[in-house]
Amino acid sequence: MADLKTLEHATLKVPYEILNKKFRVTQKVIDREATNVKSYLSELDQLLKTTPSSDNLNSIIEKLVTFKKKVEESITDETEAAQVCKDRLSHLQEYAELNSLSAEKWRKQRLDRMLVEYFLRAGYYDSAIELGKSSDIEHLTNMELFITSRKVEESLSAKNTALCVAWCQDNKSKLKRMKSNLEFKIRQQEYIELVKEKKILEAVKHARNFLSSTDPDKLTDIKQCMALLAYSPDTELEPYRSLFSEDRWKDLTKQFRAENFKLYQLNMNSVFSVTMQCGLSALKTRHCYVDNEKNDSCPVCKSPMSALAEKLPFAHCSHSRLICRLSGEPLNEHNPPMVLPNGHVYGYNALSVMAAEHGGKVECIKTKERYKLEDAEKVYVM
């Protein structure tokens, strides 16, 4: 079960982060609504020196009913979020209790889950959605997270900052803890765009509103930004040339992506590709790259896997594990290895079957040389 521990962190952590966010939203709703009711009560306290009218009481009751409704709704929301965590956990727990047939099905679903994540990261959203649907694993993948980020990324590449700013606001406290400068960068870009359009007054106003940070680390950036006013967008002078550059939008998209992953503690590489690298290494032998030693069933022997595995380390093997080239069965005390006079080794079982069919003769499948079975000698492998 060690594979659950290593592979499934994101399966649980992402819905947890969503739960945590929902919790904070709920807290805000409760606080806001409570303050609402309280301030109305104080208002009545001060205004009325006499007994409140039944109208006053009606509106108090109305406010309390709304409060109750809001509290209930938000707690239901966070309960649902917690339930998502629990459902995913139950799916993981199933793995331990399965028989071999359903465990195979579970593993197949796991592969599909990995593929969905890989597709999402690569930006193949439709493939991801379709695969998720057809394997019925949508509830087990973090599709929603990627779809949200897709919208932000798309808007950024269309040079629209609104969604990204909203996203920054949405995750403000976490981003602050991560010491993210994404929002500053976005505001900076908005400013640069205003300068590009020669809307100088608006640009200055924008800078006053959003760039007047007290953070000493940002001072250089701020200075450069303000100096930008003196240059035209076709300047060759650095750093102003790169500030005007269109590539900054691409960098922003990249930064957003990285911070979004970081927010949910996602690795920069997909689970799929990391697992694949380990798997290829575990299967990779030196034989896989020698022409006449390839095996049709071995994944690493064939393209495209052989090319993928090229730079990966080989499997480590400190104990011999021998396989009969004739039957594919392991060579051991029940099927002892036999060497033919030409030096090639085969299993006794396969050789004796061959000898029985061909009048006591055996043929080396590598060299096509023929020998009597008695000429094969035992080999002892420790």
Added chain:
Amino acid sequence: MANCNAVQKEIDKVLSKFAVMKEESAKEIDDVINSFAELKKKIENGGDLQEGEKLFLACNSITRNVLSRISNNHKDLHNQVSKVGKAIDRNFTSDFEAIITDPSFECRNDLLNKSIAEHLIREGRIDITDILARESGMLFTDENHELFLKLHCILEELKNHHLELAIEWAESCKNSFQNTNSHLEFTLHKLQFIKLVKKKQLTECLSYATKHLSKFAVEHTSEFQTLIGCLMYVNKGLENSPYSHLLDAQLWRDAEILLLKEACYLNGLSVESPLSVVINAGCRALPPLLDIKNIMHQRKCNDVWSNKDELPVEIELPNENRYHSIFACPILKQQTSEANPPLRLICGHVISRDALLKLATVNKVKCPYCPVEQQTSEAREICF
């Protein structure tokens, strides 16, 4: 499993606390609403105004308390919520990037996509392959596309116990099968025959046996005899006969697997999807690799691994995933290579050439496993 259970414990607590919170807060607000409603009734009925004012102030302060309490109670739940996150972090590994040895791997999208497309085609998910082709801008020209499409139709039919397509296909490949001692055709006819037996149609059974099974009588004598023998129970039904094993559903599943195997074998393909094999191996390999990497990191001996062209530990894989013979010299504990091939000593024991040269004194060497002594030149190179 312990790691899942630890997280579950915390989530269950959160869920139950949410439920309690919801119920209690609803009740408390209801109480406050009720007391205001009562007050309202009193005032409307012309009750004592001074008492009304007093009551209002009392209700007022109770309400404030209730509101603050609800807000604080909810705030207190945060502790429990964050325990879930901590439990997840403690029991699951968040970062596995340490084991990446080829940083360019993820960039080889073309090869990754191709592997995935081949896998999807194998599974008969052509629609998803098409979407992937569109989104990745790649063309997946797979010569096996047609083959798997056809195989999937046949297997689907076979799952529903319809044999016609399968038999037709097996017959069309007859010539290729003759060299491979295939049992497929016989297996399929056998299942068709059993189907007829189940329908209790004796004459049809007999004519089917004459037409399709008789030619297998020599090659599969005992099974053929069993099939003919079961005809005695056609009317009684096979369920309570010595032939009840012929009704085993496993026979059908075996036939599916056999068909897939033969088809792949004929076309020089692996039976299992290469991608599934690699990923399953990866799931086994990842935990031990991560463990060893962490230990190396702690002991500050990182370079031990990075210098080597091999994984630092042996990964246990199931036997069916061993595709190549590997001989590791029992003396040097390392794999042999072209430069250092395995040698068979005259006693039959095998060691690598480097080991032999290390053990040799002048021209003689004593086998490390038995008392036999020999000339070094007598050792013979062999090939596994």
